[in-house]
Amino acid sequence: MKLRIAIQKSGRLYEDSVQLLKECGIALRNVKDRLKTEADNFPLEVFFLRDDDIPQYVEDGVADIGIVGENVLYEKNKKAAIVEKLGFGKCRLSVAIPRSQQYEGIRSLEGKRIATSYPFLVNEFLAKNNVQAEIHEISGSVEIAPGIGLADVVADLVSSGSTLLMNGLKEVEVLLQSQAVLVRNNNLDAEQQKLLDKLVFRIRSVKKANNNKYILLNAPNDKVQEIISLLPGMKSPTVLPLAEAGWSSVHSVLSEDTFWDIIEQLKAAGAQGILVVPIEKMII
Ligand code: ATP
Ligand code: MG
Numbered sequence: 001m002k003l004r005i006a007i008q009k010s011g012r013l014y015e016d017s018v019q020l021l022k023e024c025g026i027a028l029r030n031v032k033d034r035l036k037t038e039a040d041n042f043p044l045e046v047f048f049l050r051d052d053d054i055p056q057y058v059e060d061g062v063a064d065i066g067i068v069g070e071n072v073l074y075e076k077n078k079k080a081a082i083v084e085k086l087g088f089g090k091c092r093l094s095v096a097i098p099r100s101q102q103y104e105g106i107r108s109l110e111g112k113r114i115a116t117s118y119p120f121l122v123n124e125f126l127a128k129n130n131v132q133a134e135i136h137e138i139s140g141s142v143e144i145a146p147g148i149g150l151a152d153v154v155a156d157l158v159s160s161g162s163t164l165l166m167n168g169l170k171e172v173e174v175l176l177q178s179q180a181v182l183v184r185n186n187n188l189d190a191e192q193q194k195l196l197d198k199l200v201f202r203i204r205s206v207k208k209a210n211n212n213k214y215i216l217l218n219a220p221n222d223k224v225q226e227i228i229s230l231l232p233g234m235k236s237p238t239v240l241p242l243a244e245a246g247w248s249s250v251h252s253v254l255s256e257d258t259f260w261d262i263i264e265q266l267k268a269a270g271a272q273g274i275l276v277v278p279i280e281k282m283i284i
Contacts, residue, residue: 020088026041026042069178070180076120079186080185093156096164113136115145136151146168217266238252
């Protein structure tokens with residue numbers, strides 16, 4: 001009995017998907033150029049697929065779970081439920097128009113030809129805003145469509161925006177914020193569910209660890225109280241006496257978001273010799 005997971009065969013989600021499994025302690029056998037492989041140390045079978053096909057495979061139960069972008073998941077509109085957002089593959093689906101053109105809100109799209117690989121999502125967006133426009137579905141290099149006269153505007157994935165810029169386009173509407181998600185088939189049996197729970201537990205521990213840092217610092221004893229009040233810690237910070245009388249070592253865990261702010265405050269409060277180390281797993 002194995003859990004079957006579908007991940008992208010190659011492309012933007014491939015590396016991070018394999019890396020995530022690896023950080024969960026799941027090593028894949030002979031990944032190169034394979035359509036299918038197994039894990040050595042977890043009952044997991046891995047299918048490598050085009051990302052477009054993943055929602056269908058998971059809906060049909062050919063794969064039990066999958067890793068895919070929300071953009072693809074919603075576009076395909078399949079019955080696969082999100083189990084966990086994974087924090088990589090971040091991008092947005094946006095409408096972009098030639099930079100020379102004026103934009104006065106969504107009404108400016110009325111009657112326009114929109115090139116996109118996301119006809120379902122674009123249609124939904126147009127309908128919601130009561131705009132009539134013509135959708136031209138193309139499967140790749142959408143951003144060149146206005147330049148070659150195939151369309152007036154595009155709806156495409158954007159991350160940094162540099163591709164739009166290079167093609168003389170500007171972003172005017174965001175239809176969707178997207179990241180990679182773990183999705184599941186809706187009819188897993190008890191045993192599959194148990195394996196999925198085990199995997200999700202590991203994924204959450206890895207994500208937590210990646211978002212946190214372990215911090216060690218030294219402080220004179222009379223500053224320790226103030227320093228502790230700045231630190232969250234998992235339960236509370238650890239305080240240990242140093243060999244040098246009157247000094248202590250304080251250990252704690254800080255989240256990435258508040259990290260730099262708190263470091264500043266710790267220094268101001270008298271902390272010295274601050275060490276920050278990555279955490280590999282975090283089980284709480
Ligand atoms: P496949 O051959 O599997 O169909 P693809 O060419 O459709 O691959 P990629 O370009 O590899 O897809 O992108 C896969 C996913 O990565 C996208 O669906 C999206 O969720 C995410 N992504 C993140 N940033 C970007 C970006 N700037 N452009 C495109 N996709 C991005
Ligand atoms: Mg694709």
